[in-house]
Amino acid sequence: MGSRAAEQRETARQSAARLEAEGVRNVALTWVDNAGITRVKSVPAQRLTDAAERGVGMSPVFDVFTSDDAITESAHLGGPDGDLRLFPDLDRLTTLAAQPGWAWAPADRYDQLGQPHPACQRLFARRMAERATAAGLDLRMGFETEWVVTRATEDPDVLDYPCLGPAYGMTRVVELSDYLRDVTEALTVQGVDVLQLHPEYAPGQFEVTTAPGDPVRAADDAVLVRETVRAVSARHGLRATFAPAVVAGEVGNGCHLHLSLHRDGTSLHRTPDAAWGLAPDAVAFLGGVLDALPALLAIGCPSPASYLRLLPSHWAGIYQCWGVENREAALRLITGAPDDPDGGHAEVKTFDAAANPYLAVGAVIAAGLHGIETAARLPDPQTGDPGVLGVRERARRGIVRLPATLTEAADRLEKSAPLHEALGEVLHGAVLAVRRAEEAHFADSAPEAIAAATRWRW
Structure with missing residues (x-):
């Protein structure tokens, strides 16, 4: 010692x-x-x-x-x-x-x-990562982080966007080329491996994707990415927000969690002759995550503002289903390039940057390991947008709407025995206490008021 x-x-x-x-x-x-x-x-x-x-x-x-x-x-x-x-x-x-x-x-x-x-979220993430390692799994995780940037006006309620280009358009990159270059350079100098940086759908919105790593590192990187983007923005006279809902009714900021499973150096997403290329443990792990999604929303979508983002047909994954390369499914299987043995992975699309990333990675691991322990299964994958289906057709396919409010999600977390056990009594109770307080605070607030009150908190 x-x-x-x-x-x-x-x-x-x-x-x-x-x-x-x-x-x-x-x-x-x-x-x-x-x-x-x-x-x-x-x-x-x-x-x-x-x-x-x-x-x-x-x-x-x-x-x-x-x-x-x-x-x-x-x-x-x-x-x-x-x-x-x-x-x-x-x-x-x-x-x-x-x-x-x-x-x-x-x-x-x-x-x-x-x-x-017992309530340290980073130590919780490490404990869950160690559980995965003890089960013989090598888990790699990474986040896609979305943010909206505005000019730093005296009135923070005035959203003065510094770029006018279209969604995903090169025009935005031209308009803010110095800013985006500095974001990339700062992250790279700090040892964060940037995979992609591009404009997103909403006005002034961008996304950065970083390379996967072990779960705790992935959560650390998520924190470092946000604060680096915030700092670079300030140096350019801009203000960055990672809030789930910048403007009520518009596309919000997600923070999607990507994960892949490996055992003994072999990807469990590249099993020959297996359905969807998934080894049995990968099926069970992802089945456990899918089963736990209603409760996981209280972890990954922790604010009343989060539920302003979770709209149908907005690529936010509001239905409890999965699909192969389906961006409307809450759990998306990404097959990757055929010649890349490590290319396959999965994406949890519902999460946003109001989430504590350590809680997010730890809770997803706990849900997946519970899936392996209980031999969870994946139902048939869904194609297309569940939001355009009628209620009866969704019911026929077994597609259920995920919680539409923080209250409902917190209720599901409270009743989740696997997540309660993984978090422990102290951390589980603290998370629920904060969720209940957030619910009460915004209980009588209109969507516009919720978005305005939380816009600059993250």
């Missing part, structure tokens, strides 16, 4: 010296709360060794913060008492390209005695 502590101390010392040589003066230590807000404590770079050894104090009450910074409470958390320690993950320590003089590291949370905090 002593040698490990000494090794950690030496790593921190070397990291602090590197930061000083790079002109870094402050290190942002972040965690993401149950409302999906990235919270932070920062330390001077020369104090990094102390932070790595003893942690940085913070209150456990942040686990019951809502998106508008109100504070609720659960059976285990709430009130002014208690303290935790934030410990930076030095393996992810990153000098920030768009914030001169700053570095970033995600933090894990422990109590004062050095025990893991």
